[in-house]
Amino acid sequence: MSCHTDSVKTRRTGEAQLTLALAGNANVGKSVIFNQLTGLHQHVGNWPGKTVKRAEGTLVYGGYTVDVVDLPGIYSLSTFSLEERVSREYIAVEHPDALINVVDASALERNLFFTTQLLELGPHLIVALNQVDTAEKRGIRVDAARLSDLLGVPVVPTTATKNEGLQELMAEAVKMHEANREASRPLPFGTEIERIIQGIVEGAEGLDTPYPFRWVAIKLLEGDDEIEALAYSQAPSLRERVAEARARIEEIHGHDAASVIASERYAQASRIAAEATEHVEFRGSLWRRVEEATSHPVLGYAVMIAVIVGMFYTIFTFGDFASRALGAAFDVLRAAFFSTLGGGVFQDFVWNGLIEGVIAGTSIALPYIVPFFLVLSLLEDSGYLARVAFLMDSLMHRIGLHGKVFIPMLLGFGCIVPA
Ligand SMILES: Nc1nc2c(ncn2[C@@H]2O[C@H](COP(=O)(O)OP(=O)(O)OP(=O)(O)O)[C@@H](O)[C@H]2O)c(=O)[nH]1
Ligand SMILES: [Mg+2]
Incomplete structure (x- = not known):
């Protein structure tokens, strides 16, 4: 166990100190919260002896100098990935004064699957129920007080991008520390x-x-x-x-013990999510159903395969068309080149040696790679890539990798170089 926190600033003795850590799934808003809280007072380095990025920052709040650590986005606390190893060691060894579990209110069930695991570590947990705005837009309203009762920890609704709820979050962290609260308790299994x-x-x-x-x-x-x-x-x-x-x-x-424990956790997460969520039925409900399908334990994989196949089909169909069109355009250019400058060793060298090289690059890169990244960024912004990472997490763990690794693998089907 070799985690230690180097403070960002040298501290004056006697100054009140507080350490907070942000933990949660990928893409939930940890870094937005981190940036809103610590602004320019940040320091990015590596975890000691690890290749995982460590972001740490400071702010002054309620008479405390508060150190904030932005932990990597993960879905479980196993040793399969460095990120998970670093996070669990940090939580258990450093025991921050408050561990803030940032959850995406619009995908509560999936996020709570990780919350249940954090609770098992017995931290001083506070849940930041983030992306409340997105959830509302999709017709999902989460009852923070109910969620707090069910989890047995404070829950603070936030919309990090609008800096809403972050003061309350800090106040809760200070309260947690000053009231000298007991560590959070794990949720019991069967x-x-x-x-x-x-x-x-x-x-x-x-x-x-x-x-x-x-x-x-x-x-x-x-x-x-x-x-x-x-x-x-x-x-x-x-x-x-x-x-x-x-x-x-x-x-x-x-079933084997690992699967049974995983399904116990799923059961806890889905029960709590169902009890704490009110669905406001309106236009958002179709979107919600699509969302549920994308992280469903069975249907989710079917949707994933359909999305991937659909994506490659579209890209290659478009790519073939665009590549042929470009080829035709370059043929015209080639004819014009030789008819204007005539044939000869020099012209041959210029065209075949230089221009053809550029053309070959262009007619591969433009038609296939550009649309590929375009589609990928659309998928990322929609939050779907995070779902794919979540779905693939347990499968990838079997070969010792993290769910997120599936994304560069996916890239590899398109082009090995960026992958
Ligand atoms: N609408 C809305 N978007 C948000 C909110 N918080 C974060 N986001 C967006 O969610 C995306 C992910 O935010 P990040 O802060 O990078 O997520 P993260 O948890 O640090 O993700 P990893 O570093 O991958 O683990 C960004 O596009 C943010 O702008 C919020 O409260 N509302
Ligand atoms: Mg981040």
Whole structure:
């Protein structure tokens, strides 16, 4: 565990200090909040010994010098990606005074899947219910007070891009610190699973670890290699306990422990999202249904395949057409070139050696790559790429990669160079 926070500014002794961290899925608005809060007082470096970018900034609020850390956008807290490793170590080891989980109010269920995992780490959690404006436009109204009751943590509605709710967010963070609140509690799973987890916790108590024992127990069930190494080196007998627990879960549920835990978390997220959300039925409801389909555990993949196939079909159809049109135009140019300047070694060299090279580049780049990036940026702005990353996250994890990696892979189908 080698995380440490270097402060942005040298501190005067005796000055009241507060550390906040922003965590959440990709594209939810963490960096917008970070920028609104810290403005120009920022420092971007790397996490110690890692290639992951670390953005840290400061502000002064309510008599405190507040350090804010903008954590990378992630969907889970496994060790499959450096971003996830860095985030979980930071949360458990540094234990910020308040961990702000930024969630996208317009995609609450998907976002809460990560919130449930953060709660398992026992941080001092505050939820920033962001993008309230987008949610409203889509006919989704989230009841912040209800959400707060269900999660057991403060929830502050925000619209980061309009700087709305951020003062309240800071006030909540200060309150959390000054009231010396207890750490947030994880949401319980089903009784049977909880009992099995408890059995492992009993064997894990006494381990030297910055992580809560229940979290360690869950990670052992999930087969997290880093936590296995940590736990089994200190308490070898745990291995057998975990193996028995896994077998028991499989016997009861017919699926492996990791899938059962994932579906427990999904169940929590979807129950809470459903209970805290009011759908205002109007024109937005069709859009909402489309949205639900895009992150649905089964339909989502069908939509994804359709979108990708559709995207490549459109690009290649357009590209072929544009490439042929360009080719024809260059043929005319070629004829004009030689009829004006005549044939000869020099003209041949200029045309075939120089101009053809430029033409070849242009007639590949323009018709295919330009529309490709155009479509990709449309998909990104619509928020669909974040959904694809979310859908692919667990699948990509099986080969040791992060869900977001699917996007450069997708790029690779179009052109290997930018991928
Ligand atoms: N309408 C609206 N858009 C927002 C709001 N907050 C953020 N956005 C937009 O959402 C997009 C993503 O915001 P970022 O702050 O970059 O998201 P992030 O969470 O830092 O994403 P990663 O760094 O990829 O993890 C940007 O286009 C923002 O302008 C909001 O409250 N309302
Ligand atoms: Mg960001």
